[in-house]
Amino acid sequence: MNEGIRINKYLSLAGVCSRRKADLLISEGRVRIDGEIxxxxxxxYGDQRVTLDGRDIEIQEDKVVIALNKPVGIVCTSSKKDKNNIIDYVNYHKRIFSIGRLDKDSEGLILLTNDGDLMDAILRARNNHEKEYIVQVDKPIGDDILDAMRKGVPILDTITRPCEIYRISEKKYRIILTQGLNRQIRRMAEYFGYRVQKLKRIRIMNIKLENLKTGKWRELTREEIDGLRELTRGEKFYNEY
Incomplete structure (x- = not known):
């Protein structure tokens, strides 16, 4: 580290957060280097001490990505103020953070990591790569409604991007999105007068939930991580390399 490493990248490599979040923490005066804001x-540089809110931050050499089958009720936050936060729930022996979010009322696949660069790449790619869900609504849904959803739905002052939808049963369907609007699937159903009763994410890009039981987690294989890196290879990081 003779040439030094920018502080936002340092926090990212330490698995604290993404570089974008690091910039915010720094601007709030919460980060110090050798005691100086x-x-x-x-x-x-070298052995300088970095702290966040008075807590020592060090770069972890071993990177990890975890797949969790999140239960309903667990919140995708690292805040200790929420007793149902996802970090305490997983209780992993290294500092990790969730990549993106999954609503408290939803369940299924979510990824967690201490690799800030990979986190940045995936978050930047979230509107270009597929996420797959199983949706159950409160009453039978017609083929005409599913077709209208495929073409795009007016929510949140925009039209949703065309997507893939496949019927499973009269009240259940599978949907593949390349977009991540706030509570998008629920809002799409509500637009047509339906209420989502159950929402489960079963895939993020090349990572599948498969037989992972609710509430359980596993570390991704090297092949799976390499697949994520390949799918996000074109994503741009900040210039602070």
């Missing part, structure tokens, strides 16, 4: 663009 850091600025955006500051560099860390």
């Amino acid at each position: 850091s600025e955006n663009g500051s560099k860390v």
Whole structure:
């Protein structure tokens, strides 16, 4: 580290958060280098001490990505103020953070990692790569409604991007999105007068939930992680390399 490493990248490599989030923490004056408040663009050299809110931050050498089958009721936050936060629930022995979110009322696949660069890449790619869900609504849904959903639905002052939908039963369907609007699937159903009773994510890009039981997690294989990196290879990071 003779040439130094920018503080936002340092926090990312330490698995604290993405670089974008790091910039916010730095601007709030919560990050210090050898006791001095850091600025955006500051560099860390050698054995300098980095702290966040007074807590020592060190770069972890071993990177990990975890797939969790999140139960309903668990919240995708690292805040200790929420007793149902996902970090305490997983209770992993290294500092990790969830990549994106899955609503409290939803269940299924979510990824967690201490690799800030991979987190940044996946978050930047979320509107270009597939996420797959199983949806159950409160009453039989017609083929005409499913077809209308495929073409796009007016919600949140925009039209949803065309998507793939496949019927499973009279009240259940599988949907593949390449978009991540707030509570998108629920809002799409509500637009046509349906209420989502159950929502489960079963795939994120090349990572599938498969037989992972509710509430359980596993570390991704090297092949799976390489697949994620390949799918996000074109995503741009900040210039602070």
